[in-house]
Amino acid sequence: MHETPDDLAALQDLLDRSYIDAGTHLRRIITPERRLTAEQVSERLTGMRLLALATVTSDGRPIVGPVDGIFFRGAFHFGSAPDSLRFRHIRARPHVSATHLPGEELSVTVHGTAVQIDIGTDPFRQALLQVYVPRYGPNWEHDFLDSGPVYARIEADRMFTFHMAAAD
Numbered sequence: 001m002h003e004t005p006d007d008l009a010a011l012q013d014l015l016d017r018s019y020i021d022a023g024t025h026l027r028r029i030i031t032p033e034r035r036l037t038a039e040q041v042s043e044r045l046t047g048m049r050l051l052a053l054a055t056v057t058s059d060g061r062p063i064v065g066p067v068d069g070i071f072f073r074g075a076f077h078f079g080s081a082p083d084s085l086r087f088r089h090i091r092a093r094p095h096v097s098a099t100h101l102p103g104e105e106l107s108v109t110v111h112g113t114a115v116q117i118d119i120g121t122d123p124f125r126q127a128l129l130q131v132y133v134p135r136y137g138p139n140w141e142h143d144f145l146d147s148g149p150v151y152a153r154i155e156a157d158r159m160f161t162f163h164m165a166a167a168d
Contacts, residue, residue, distance in 0.1 A: 002127055003042045007074035011038035011159075018158040026160070036161040038074070041108060045071035048131050051078060051098040055089035055114075063089065069100060072127045072153075076100075076110055077117070079151040087150055090114045096154060105164050112156040119151050 003011070015038060022030070036044070051069035054062045065086060067078040076098055080086045090096065099109040119125045125145075132140050 002072050003038075003074050008038045008042065011041065011074040014156055014159050015041070015161065018160055021158070022160065030160060030162050034162055034164055036108075036163050040163075041161055042071065042074070044106065045069075045100065045108065048135075049100045049102075051076060051100050053078060053086070054097045055086055056093045056095065057089065058092065067098075069098065070124070070127055070131060072124050075156065076154045077124055077127075077151055078154075079149045082148060082150045087116075087152075090116070090152060098154060107160075107162040109160045110154050110156045111158045112154045114152040115155050116150055116152045119145070122151075124151065124153070 015035070019027070019030070019035065047070075049069045049071065051067050052064050053067045053069075054064045056062055063085070067080065067086070070077045078098075094113045094115070095111075096114045097109070097111045099107060101107050117124060119128065128145060128151075129141060132145075136144070
């Protein structure tokens with residue numbers, strides 16, 4: 001967990017505001033006992049978590065694709081190639097939505113704006129190294145990270161969580 005007490009307070013405020021503003025249908029599904037607290041979200045989203053990330057084409061069509069999501073300091077981060085369709089969309093239209101949905105018992109959905117970050121100076125770089133060096137070896141930093149991927153943080157306007165015990 002990389003979140004500070006201030007990060008957790010801001011995340012809890014976002015979760016609470018999102019829930020209060022949610023529609024009746026969503027609140028019937030995400031009942032109070034099915035919500036997660038900021039601390040629970042941070043605990044469950046350690047390491048790399050696959051996200052289905054939606055961007056928008058120039059004619060308004062949504063495009064969804066998988067990305068490696070890293071939850072860091074209370075926000076999802078993700079990367080791709082600088083010339084990817086995903087980042088071309090984001091540069092022109094930065095509004096995105098993403099969902100982490102490992103199974104029917106857990107869901108975390110975020111709507112917001114993707115903001116490109118400089119991983120050369122951002123503390124997020126260390127989080128990337130903690131996730132990927134054990135997985136791919138010590139050369140990952142120089143063979144991949146320094147070879148040009150770009151990363152963005154999703155600055156959330158809304159975030160919804162859902163948790164329910166798995167059926168046996």
